[in-house]
Amino acid sequence: MSHLFAPLTVKSITLRNRIGVSPMCQYSSEDGVASDWHLVHLGARAIGGAALIIAEATAVSAEGRITPGDAGIWTDKQVEPLARISRFLKQHGSVAGVQLAHAGRKASAARPWDGGAHLADGVGGWTPVGPSPIAFGGELNKVPHALTAAEIKQVQADFVAATKRSLAAGYEWMELHAAHGYLAHEFLSPISNQRTDSYGGSFDNRIRFLIETTRAVRAVWPESLPFTVRISCSDWVEGGWDIDQSVELSRRLKTEGVDLIDCSSGGSVPHAKIPLGPGYQVSFAERIRREAGIATAAVGLITEARQADDIIRSGKADLVLLARESLRDPYWPAHAARVLGEAAAAPAPRQYARAW
Numbered sequence: 001m002s003h004l005f006a007p008l009t010v011k012s013i014t015l016r017n018r019i020g021v022s023p024m025c026q027y028s029s030e031d032g033v034a035s036d037w038h039l040v041h042l043g044a045r046a047i048g049g050a051a052l053i054i055a056e057a058t059a060v061s062a063e064g065r066i067t068p069g070d071a072g073i074w075t076d077k078q079v080e081p082l083a084r085i086s087r088f089l090k091q092h093g094s095v096a097g098v099q100l101a102h103a104g105r106k107a108s109a110a111r112p113w114d115g116g117a118h119l120a121d122g123v124g125g126w127t128p129v130g131p132s133p134i135a136f137g138g139e140l141n142k143v144p145h146a147l148t149a150a151e152i153k154q155v156q157a158d159f160v161a162a163t164k165r166s167l168a169a170g171y172e173w174m175e176l177h178a179a180h181g182y183l184a185h186e187f188l189s190p191i192s193n194q195r196t197d198s199y200g201g202s203f204d205n206r207i208r209f210l211i212e213t214t215r216a217v218r219a220v221w222p223e224s225l226p227f228t229v230r231i232s233c234s235d236w237v238e239g240g241w242d243i244d245q246s247v248e249l250s251r252r253l254k255t256e257g258v259d260l261i262d263c264s265s266g267g268s269v270p271h272a273k274i275p276l277g278p279g280y281q282v283s284f285a286e287r288i289r290r291e292a293g294i295a296t297a298a299v300g301l302i303t304e305a306r307q308a309d310d311i312i313r314s315g316k317a318d319l320v321l322l323a324r325e326s327l328r329d330p331y332w333p334a335h336a337a338r339v340l341g342e343a344a345a346a347p348a349p350r351q352y353a354r355a356w
């Protein structure tokens with residue numbers, strides 16, 4: 001028996017295997033409302049056999065969007081189109097996950113196919129917010145408004161309201177986005193957080209925003225459903241956030257009722273030297289799993305069935321998340337099952353049975 005196709009139970013939810021689709025922005029919403037694109041894109045990956053499908057970064061407020069095309073969950077009209085998608089995913093055996101996000105100082109950007117640079121006010125852009133008035137740099141050169149303590153509370157209230165809507169939309173797996181240089185990560189990293197109040201400076205202060213947000217969201221998200229956090233385990237820059245801090249943060253998050261840490265990296269600075277290569281972030285998932293005693297997901301350049309199976313088999317992570325490989329091959333789980341000699345572990349939908 002492969003390990004990749006062993007079920008995984010987290011709280012009341014059982015995943016049919018260890019393969020998840022990582023959240024990937026589609027920049028294809030209008031006013032944050034999901035479209036038929038999202039149904040087909042995510043639905044295809046449920047048919048392809050993934051156990052968990054985490055929808056793209058979904059903004060808790062309009063100003064928390066990376067681009068005007070981002071998904072959102074700040075108003076009730078956004079719920080039903082998402083509910084339609086989660087019903088479909090569930091019908092086809094997948095668990096529907098949501099990734100709640102606020103882009104912080106990286107907000108107000110053009111879609112990647114429109115160049116990705118910050119949009120000026122008045123031509124679709126707005127003033128982004130962050131812990132400190134420090135621009136990300138490069139093409140994202142807008143100086144963010146530094147959130148006041150009262151504004152921080154409002155953002156956290158937005159996360160709580162978004163969590164209630166996520167439940168109404170039928171999601172059964174929660175991921176808070178605290179990675180990739182977006183708002184929560186901006187508080188964690190000394191590169192973007194130079195506050196002198198209780199949200200900046202010491203490690204305890206820099207993690208305060210995420211810990212408080214986790215606590216507030218956990219209080220309204222059912223105890224019986226999986227609650228997870230994605231972090232960037234390293235900024236890959238001297239003096240930035242790093243894996244040692246990530247291990248300690250993961251221990252604290254565990255005591256807040258977090259069930260799993262999704263271990264990514266990068267995003268704090270435009271020109272980090274990232275040692276890209278197969279499974280380049282897996283060692284972060286391994287360390288956090290071992291040293292913080294919490295379940296982890298591994299993500300990043302995982303493309304081969306045996307590679308994924310080895311990650312699970314050797315206890316480096318509990319779950320693998322595929323991103324770009326899942327775009328190239330929506331049927332990756334079915335193909336991986338065949339490679340591992342377990343075709344029956346990823347059965348075809350009955351409509352496709354004669355082709356499988």
Ligand code: 536
Pocket residue numbers: 025057066180181265266267268
């Ligand atoms: C990958 N990306 C992540 C995005 C959108 C753009 C691309 C997201 O989380 N919404 C990424 C990986 C590492 C660092 C930065 C960005």
